[in-house]
Amino acid sequence: MKKLLLSAAVLAMSTSFAMADTVRLGTEGAYPPYNFINDNGEVDGFERELGDELCKRAEKDCEWVTNDWDSIIPNLVSGNYDAIIAGMSITPEREEVVDFTQNYTPPSPSAYAALSADVDLDGGVVAAQTGTIQAAHIATTGATLLEFATPDETVAAVRNGEADAVLSDKDFLIPLVEDSNGDMVFVGEDIPLGGGIGMAFRESDPELRADFDAAIQSMKDDGTLNELIIKWLGEDSPRF
Numbered sequence: 001m002k003k004l005l006l007s008a009a010v011l012a013m014s015t016s017f018a019m020a021d022t023v024r025l026g027t028e029g030a031y032p033p034y035n036f037i038n039d040n041g042e043v044d045g046f047e048r049e050l051g052d053e054l055c056k057r058a059e060k061d062c063e064w065v066t067n068d069w070d071s072i073i074p075n076l077v078s079g080n081y082d083a084i085i086a087g088m089s090i091t092p093e094r095e096e097v098v099d100f101t102q103n104y105t106p107p108s109p110s111a112y113a114a115l116s117a118d119v120d121l122d123g124g125v126v127a128a129q130t131g132t133i134q135a136a137h138i139a140t141t142g143a144t145l146l147e148f149a150t151p152d153e154t155v156a157a158v159r160n161g162e163a164d165a166v167l168s169d170k171d172f173l174i175p176l177v178e179d180s181n182g183d184m185v186f187v188g189e190d191i192p193l194g195g196g197i198g199m200a201f202r203e204s205d206p207e208l209r210a211d212f213d214a215a216i217q218s219m220k221d222d223g224t225l226n227e228l229i230i231k232w233l234g235e236d237s238p239r240f
Contacts, residue, residue, distance in 0.1 A: 004066070004232055006153040009129070022060075023062045023080070023208070024062070024065050024083070025051050025055075025062050025084075026066075026067050026080070026082075027043055027047060027048075027064060027065070027067070027084070027086040027135070028044050028072065029066040029067065030150050030152065031045075031087045032045055032130065032172070033045050033172075033232045034046050034086070035047045035086060035087065037066070038108065042174030045232065046228060046229075049231075051085045053215075053219065053228075054079060054212055054215040054216065054219070056086045057072060057214075057215035057218055060093060060212040061237070065080065066072060067080070067081070068149065069129060069149065069237050070131055072084055072086060072129050073200070077202060080092065082148070082202075083212065084098070084201075085216075088198070088200055089107075089132075089195065090103055090195040090197070091133060091136075091194055091195065093136075097203075098202065099137060099202070099203050099205075099209050100209075101201070101209060101212050101213040102216055103195060103196025103198045104197060104198060104216050104219075105194075105197045105238070106162075106196050106235075106240060107194055107195060107196045107238065108168075108169055108170065108171055108193055108196070108197075108237065109169075109170045109193075110133070110134050110165070111166055111170035111171055111173055111188075111190050111191070112166070112167050112187045113155075113158070113176065113177055113185065113186055114158060114165035114166070115183060117185050117187055120164060121141075121143060121164075121165060121188050122141075122142045123143060124144070125143065125148045125164050126141075126144070126145060126150060126162035126163060126166065127147075127153075127154040127163035128154055129150065129151050130147040132168075133195065134167040134182070135147055137191065137193055146163050151172060152190035153171075154168060155168075156177055160200060165187055169184075171233050174234070210229055218224055226239045226240055
């Protein structure tokens with residue numbers, strides 16, 4: 001009986017250690033081409049391929065967790081997953097709450113898209129996703145900010161007349177504009193915002209952050225990160 005109890009205890013400890021070694025990657029799953037849910041119901045996109053490769057290089061077993069954007073940082077801090085890899089730009093405000101790796105994309109321009117080239121970007125209604133650098137930027141202009149929980153809703157607001165324009169990452173808007181058969185157009189100048197996109201970690205996990213930071217650096221060094229950027233974000237997207 002003692003041997004059985006000891007075996008059970010050892011098994012429980014081993015299971016616990018195995019669970020502790022699994023890194024849970026939190027993403028939105030609604031921001032193509034960075035992250036989205038494919039036809040098989042799985043996380044896909046640039047950050048899925050990138051995250052899987054980073055886990056290999058960091059020698060971590062990883063699993064993917066999806067979470068709504070508006071609560072993605074609070075749920076990291078509360079322990080629902082161990083890292084965020086979700087098209088999150090590095091900003092001073094976010095760095096007060098979480099620790100970022102170095103960026104895995106350079107700062108990428110944001111852009112306005114609308115149904116007409118003559119919309120009023122300064123005094124009109126502009127849609128953006130809640131909690132993004134684009135929403136923060138609009139709040140500093142004379143435009144009226146209309147916030148939505150998902151990026152698709154921001155584009156829908158323009159299409160149905162709720163908003164005059166949408167401000168988002170240009171990488172996200174390019175395929176939507178190109179596939180609109182001329183219904184949507186880019187308006188105004190591109191706007192550089194943020195310090196590039198990085199992985200976010202709890203401030204209490206510096207060693208885990210360092211492991212992934214080293215993996216990102218190794219992909220920069222051997223050119224594989226640029227290859228992924230070109231594959232998923234296009235030839236014209238900024239790269240290292």
